[in-house]
Amino acid sequence: MSDSGTLPVAVIGAGPVGLAAAAHLAERGVDFVVLESGAKVGSSVAKWGHVRVFSPWRYNIDSAARRLLEADGWTAPDDEWLPTGAEIVDDYLAPLGKLFGARVQVNAAVTAISRLGFDKVRTNGRELAPFVLRLSDGREIQARAVIDASGTYTSPNVLGASGLRAFGEETVTELIDHALPDVLGADREHYEGRHTLVVGAGHSAATTLLGLAQLEDTPITWAIRAGNADRTYGGGEADALPARGALGTRVHALVTSGRVRLVTGFFTHRVSAHADGVEVVSRDPLGDEQSIVAERIISATGYRPDHSIAEELRLDLDPILGSTRALAPLIDPNAHSCGTVPAHGVDELTHPEPGYYAIGVKSYGRAPTFLMATGYEQARSVVAAIAGDWEAARAVELDLPETGVCSSSLAEAQEQRVGLATGVSGGLLGTPLVLAGAPADGGGCCG
Incomplete structure (x- = not known):
């Protein structure tokens, strides 16, 4: 059996939150590989590239990513500018992905995750076994830990009002x-x-x-x-x-x-x-x-997480939201808007499967209270824990704008944003606008 401690951390999804995790891993000198299902970084964000987010750049750039980019000579966009999805990809995600070189693999869709030699039932020695990630092209990659930032953009909710597909x-x-x-x-x-x-x-x-x-x-x-x-x-x-x-x-x-x-x-x-x-x-x-x-018909009914790739892992999901049980009460849209979600990190994101973490919009399950800045803090905390810096991992902080329009009821808030924002600006800026909690990402928007 491989010594999992010598293996890289696998990050699933090269969207804003996935690349933020990569940036924090890079700063801490932890080896990693980013697996992106699309043909380029930020592929899901690119699908809504025509939309302008309503949160300015200062909320959309991860701190570690900013430090790495600026050290490479990158000039940050105007902090107060409201970028389009295309600008987020071209001016931020693409340069960030380029910094990581071959450690970012595109067209690398993960189809399943397990423990090498262990199915879900086997326990003894489980935590010592490396993760194995199977890809759509038939390859398998081993990893010491998995950060799943694949988002929800590829799993939209159905049109039916009861959560079931409408007849026909x-x-x-x-x-x-x-x-x-x-x-x-x-x-x-x-x-x-x-x-x-x-x-x-x-x-x-x-x-x-x-x-x-x-x-x-x-x-x-x-x-x-x-x-x-x-x-x-x-x-x-x-x-x-x-x-x-x-x-x-x-x-x-x-x-x-x-x-x-x-x-x-x-x-x-x-x-x-x-x-x-x-x-x-x-x-x-x-x-x-x-x-x-x-x-x-335009079905703007939101998204839901797809946990099927992790069905051989031991997940403890909240039965209502599909987040971890510990996170659910902190993000419950019956009690919180985007701006009132408290800071949270590795402790709330931990599953019974040691070393596996879903972060970004996928971590919120069906709750529509996600903002991208929240995902960045999740990434920082989880990476600190993987690196063994538990003091930093548990020192979580979050400074968010109050969200006047964020969903307040689970029944009505099936829409899932990513932390950007979604709204068409028409007369405001002359181009379509999206929210600071924009579409979910499968390596895209904000997941």
């Missing part, structure tokens, strides 16, 4: 897009002049509504489960991040003016092809039905 949903997939299509750019031809139904009450829904509203002769219907859209409208001028507050204010104006038709109390139950596109039927808890016929 799989029959009209060609008419359904998930959060943050580029409605003003690459995807414009799919939406311009076509009646579009946006389902969801989170920031990606708001971002999409603002983009669609700029297309002429494009009817827009917005369906939410709640009885009103106050959560989406948010804190307005009182929001600590002005761009986020402006997001809700501008959506409110679109509804008030009639540019966007708001349908409340809508619980998607059944979907079927229709002569005019697709019919979406709601059935509320009392059994009452209503329907909407549209030509396209």
Whole structure:
């Protein structure tokens, strides 16, 4: 059996949080390999590259990453600028990934993780066995520890309101897009002049509504489960991040003016092809039905973690959120917004499987209260623990802006952000905007 202490730490995902973990490992002189499923670092962030985040650069750059980059001659962007996803990739993640050279492997999708010679049942000597990561290309890599920052971007929630796929949903997939299509750019031809139904009450829904509203002769219907859209409208001028507050204010104006038709109390139950596109039927808890016929659907219902690659590891997941049990009460959207989540680190992220940690947006399970700065502190704490510096690992600190518009109810907050932000800025900055807790990443956004 290999001496696991001589093996590298495997980081899954080359998004903001995965590369932050790599930066902290590099600073501490701990060998590592980053495994990115996409063709480049930040591949999931690149998929929403047209979106401008509402959190400024100062919240989006990890401290260790900044130190390493500046030592290499990099000049940081303006701390107060609100970057697009493309700018985050080009101006931050790409230079950071380049620093690590061959230790970052792209097109390296992890399909399974286990312990060398140990299935989930075997215990004696388990903690001494190295991890083995199987890749989609047939390779296997051994590691002393695993930091899973793969995010959730590749596992969107379903359209159905009960967490189950709506009846018929799989029959009209060609008419359904998930959060943050580029409605003003690459995807414009799919939406311009076509009646579009946006389902969801989170920031990606708001971002999409603002983009669609700029297309002429494009009817827009917005369906939410709640009885009103106050959560989406948010804190307005009182929001600590002005761009986020402006997001809700501008959506409110679109509804008030009639540019966007708001349908409340809508619980998607059944979907079927229709002569005019697709019919979406709601059935509320009392059994009452209503329907909407549209030509396209944008399902902005968020994301959920996929723990299947770790099914041979011993995970202790909260039965509601899918985070660790210790983390769940700290991030519960019934009690917390993004800005009220307390600082947390390795102690709250530890599973019964020693040496395996899920960090970033994946660590939050279904809770939509994640911000990228939170993921950076997780990365710092976990890496300190792996390096044996438990004093630093447990000295967790977090300084976050109050989030006026962050989700406040689990039932309504299925949208999962990554720590960026999501909102289309239209008149604010002239380009689509995303939130400081933006889309999840599989090596992308903020995971």
